[in-house]
Amino acid sequence: MIHQYKSNGYNIVLDVNSGAVHVVDELCYDVIACLSGQDGTHTPKTLKDGRALALLKESLGDRYIESELAEALEDVAELAEAGQLFAPDCYECLLDEVKKRKTVVKALCLHIAHDCNLACKYCFAEEGEYHGRRALMSYEVGKKALDFLIANSGSRRNLEVDFFGGEPLLNWQVVKDLVAYGREQEKAHDKHFRFTVTTNGVLLDDEIEAFVNREMDNVVLSLDGRPEVNDRMRPFRNGSGSYSLIVPKFQKLADSRNQERYYVRGTFTRENLDFSEDILHFADLGFKQMSIEPVVGDESDPYAIRESDLPVIMEEYDKLAKIMIEREKSGNGFHFFHFMIDLEGGPCVAKRLSGCGSGTEYLAVTPWGDLYPCHQFVGQEKFLMGNVDDGIVKPEIADDFRSCNVYTKEKCRSCFAKFYCSGGCMANAYNFHGTIHDAYDIGCEMQRKRVECAIMIKAALS
Amino acid sequence: MKHVKTLNTQTFSNTVKKGGCGECQTSCQSACKTSCTVGNQTCEQKK
Numbered sequence: 306m307i308h309q310y311k312s313n314g315y316n317i318v319l320d321v322n323s324g325a326v327h328v329v330d331e332l333c334y335d336v337i338a339c340l341s342g343q344d345g346t347h348t349p350k351t352l353k354d355g356r357a358l359a360l361l362k363e364s365l366g367d368r369y370i371e372s373e374l375a376e377a378l379e380d381v382a383e384l385a386e387a388g389q390l391f392a393p394d395c396y397e398c399l400l401d402e403v404k405k406r407k408t409v410v411k412a413l414c415l416h417i418a419h420d421c422n423l424a425c426k427y428c429f430a431e432e433g434e435y436h437g438r439r440a441l442m443s444y445e446v447g448k449k450a451l452d453f454l455i456a457n458s459g460s461r462r463n464l465e466v467d468f469f470g471g472e473p474l475l476n477w478q479v480v481k482d483l484v485a486y487g488r489e490q491e492k493a494h495d496k497h498f499r500f501t502v503t504t505n506g507v508l509l510d511d512e513i514e515a516f517v518n519r520e521m522d523n524v525v526l527s528l529d530g531r532p533e534v535n536d537r538m539r540p541f542r543n544g545s546g547s548y549s550l551i552v553p554k555f556q557k558l559a560d561s562r563n564q565e566r567y568y569v570r571g572t573f574t575r576e577n578l579d580f581s582e583d584i585l586h587f588a589d590l591g592f593k594q595m596s597i598e599p600v601v602g603d604e605s606d607p608y609a610i611r612e613s614d615l616p617v618i619m620e621e622y623d624k625l626a627k628i629m630i631e632r633e634k635s636g637n638g639f640h641f642f643h644f645m646i647d648l649e650g651g652p653c654v655a656k657r658l659s660g661c662g663s664g665t666e667y668l669a670v671t672p673w674g675d676l677y678p679c680h681q682f683v684g685q686e687k688f689l690m691g692n693v694d695d696g697i698v699k700p701e702i703a704d705d706f707r708s709c710n711v712y713t714k715e716k717c718r719s720c721f722a723k724f725y726c727s728g729g730c731m732a733n734a735y736n737f738h739g740t741i742h743d744a745y746d747i748g749c750e751m752q753r754k755r756v757e758c759a760i761m762i763k764a765a766l767s
Numbered sequence: 768m769k770h771v772k773t774l775n776t777q778t779f780s781n782t783v784k785k786g787g788c789g790e791c792q793t794s795c796q797s798a799c800k801t802s803c804t805v806g807n808q809t810c811e812q813k814k
Contacts (some may be wrong), residue, residue: 323780412793417789602799642807653810759807
């Protein structure tokens with residue numbers, strides 16, 4: 306399976322099954338398009354047996370002379386020989402192994418506070434309450450959650466715990482106590498906890514900053530971009546804006562971490578489809594690590610992304626990619642999470658087949674200790690899997706999530722980006738189609754574009 | 768090759784035998800929380 310496209314003056318060929326990425330000239334681009342359009346199952350042998358050249362002469366003979374076509378075909382055959390073009394899909398047979406493997410829990414999203422001091426309009430957690438009541442996680446529940454994680458992690462050494470909310474700083478003492486408990490336990494069980502926290506920054510102070518820098522592997526700082534954009538969607542409960550209070554704190558924290566191991570993370574909606582301006586605003590504030598995600602919302606929400614918004618969004622991603630290349634070349638680059646792609650040392654096939662791990666390797670824990678497949682399912686009773694006292698009491702939910710992958714979703718099978726998103730977000734699929742065994746189409750369109758841009762940036766900077 | 772510049776030397780199939788240790792980061796824990804991005808993650812064994 307081959308995906309080829311032109312972007313920013315580059316002719317790019319992605320060999321989907323091998324993950325090989327080639328930048329080619331116009332002639333080779335046309336040759337590959339002709340061959341893959343005719344039959345996607347070429348082998349080095351069929352490419353050399355004369356029929357391929359005959360096909361090229363017939364289809365492209367009016368534009369290129371025979372010697373040119375033959376020369377390009379030689380390159381194509383060489384790539385095929387190396388397993389970097391027309392590579393067969395040899396992973397489906399691994400699926401049984403992936404499905405049958407005994408998964409362990411390696412990551413928890415601790416909902417340390419179902420409460421928030423902001424009232425963001427698009428919050429899927431409904432101002433922290435998740436369709437339920439306000440609550441703070443007790444130390445006892447948190448401790449049981451960490452014990453559950455250790456007990457269910459098998460031989461996995463690296464364990465991840467994200468302090469999430471609502472707003473985790475509203476329950477800061479419990480966060481500190483749980484980190485101390487985790488550090489004690491990791492020695493006893495030969496584990497390593499990677500703690501992270503996601504915060505809106507309202508309560509961030511010097512003491513919290515020092516603790517975060519000492520203990521947290523990563524910190525996610527929620528901010529939407531330009532002052533007017535942020536304050537429209539992320540007001541305090543009294544309606545006033547949060548930007549001016551938060552930004553100086555985030556800048557200080559990012560600098561204190563040497564601009565590493567953090568993300569400033571925003572959400573864009575159809576009210577700021579020019580979101581590249583918000584990313585550049587982050588960069589101009591001095592941030593080096595950033596992410597801006599499309600909003601997740603019901604189609605009826607006025608701010609939700611609609612299919613008709615996609616052309617504008619695609620242009621924004623293109624625009625951003627070009628600016629990022631310029632800035633990188635001028636020594637003033639920054640990282641945008643969704644344009645990061647690791648072509649050399651990226652995830653293994655097993656990881657690409659198993660997806661995000663929700664419901665199996667990754668679980669969310671509510672303030673009262675209930676377990677859900679991920680933070681986005683919290684509050685939907687149908688997905689309640691168990692609790693920290695009894696463990697998983699509905700293993701069939703985990704089985705359902707484990708069975709879901711890029712080969713079981715029809716839309717993914719034929720998608721060139723399947724090994725980069727691994728089937729996408731199951732919560733999004735459920736929210737839009739009522740089943741995790743589907744894909745959120747608008748999200749897929751954006752994901753494909755981001756993969757294309759990420760690869761083009763690699764080409765430009767190579 | 769005259770007409771092609773390949774950006775990567777590793778292919779997915781190279782990771783079939785050695786992969787699957789599971790020590791890598793869970794995708795949603797990094798920055799997204801509302802989508803799923805796996806391709807930008809780094810293999811723990813190659814750190």
